[in-house]
Amino acid sequence: MAKIGIVYYSMYGATYELARTIAEGIEKAGGEAHLRRVPDPLLPDEVKAADGVREAIAAQAEVPTADVDELVEFDGIVLGSPTRYGSATSQLQAFLDTTGAHWQNGALVGKAAGFFTGAGTIHGGHETTIMSMATFAFHQGMNIVPVGYGIAPEVMASRTGGGPYGPTQLGDGEGLSEDERVIALSYGEHFARTAAKLAA
Numbered sequence: 001m002a003k004i005g006i007v008y009y010s011m012y013g014a015t016y017e018l019a020r021t022i023a024e025g026i027e028k029a030g031g032e033a034h035l036r037r038v039p040d041p042l043l044p045d046e047v048k049a050a051d052g053v054r055e056a057i058a059a060q061a062e063v064p065t066a067d068v069d070e071l072v073e074f075d076g077i078v079l080g081s082p083t084r085y086g087s088a089t090s091q092l093q094a095f096l097d098t099t100g101a102h103w104q105n106g107a108l109v110g111k112a113a114g115f116f117t118g119a120g121t122i123h124g125g126h127e128t129t130i131m132s133m134a135t136f137a138f139h140q141g142m143n144i145v146p147v148g149y150g151i152a153p154e155v156m157a158s159r160t161g162g163g164p165y166g167p168t169q170l171g172d173g174e175g176l177s178e179d180e181r182v183i184a185l186s187y188g189e190h191f192a193r194t195a196a197k198l199a200a
């Protein structure tokens with residue numbers, strides 16, 4: 001059974017929904033999914049109290065905080081962040097910047113890596129955000145597991161989020177579209193199976 005860490009940041013909760021759906025897929029395939037949210041020391045109190053953010057923080061209160069030492073225990077790691085100016089958030093990046101010792105020791109070499117995001121607009125940077133997170137996996141020597149087109153016909157058909165690079169959501173405040181949900185679920189299953197093979 002593959003043990004997978006889903007390490008993410010979500011300010012309004014959409015990326016969190018995607019994280020939970022990927023976790024559901026991982027568990028469906030017999031894997032173990034561990035949701036971990038990265039710390040958010042930058043967010044001012046007035047933003048934390050704002051409508052939408054307040055509810056999202058409360059909803060994620062039970063999710064354990066990501067711990068850099070724990071990463072080595074996972075067979076695979078899926079990283080998630082909202083899109084900010086076409087790239088990943090500084091909150092996720094700040095956490096990744098604490099993994100220098102793993103890079104030095106080669107502790108993550110060969111593990112499975114995946115990425116997911118969300119953006120407010122269809123052309124606002126789904127792919128660029130995933131590519132910005134992917135450089136982490138290249139440098140750590142991890143095996144990138146993309147969605148591709150073969151795992152679900154919805155990848156070809158979706159008019160919202162979800163593409164060959166990784167599960168994504170188009171943030172319209174309505175939650176995941178059916179296509180986004182199917183792609184995230186199928187990806188979770190595919191990721192768990194691939195991580196298990198890599199760890200064998």
Ligand SMILES: Cc1cc2nc3c(=O)[nH]c(=O)nc-3n(C[C@H](O)[C@H](O)[C@H](O)COP(=O)(O)O)c2cc1C
Nearest residue numbers: 011012013014015082085086118119120121124171
């Ligand atoms: C500072 C900032 C920058 C953003 N930049 C982009 C962007 O470049 N492209 C885009 O489509 N959406 C952008 N958005 C919208 C977020 O990507 C979108 O709201 C996201 O899905 C929210 O995820 P969350 O609910 O997990 O926080 C931005 C939002 C903020 C607050």
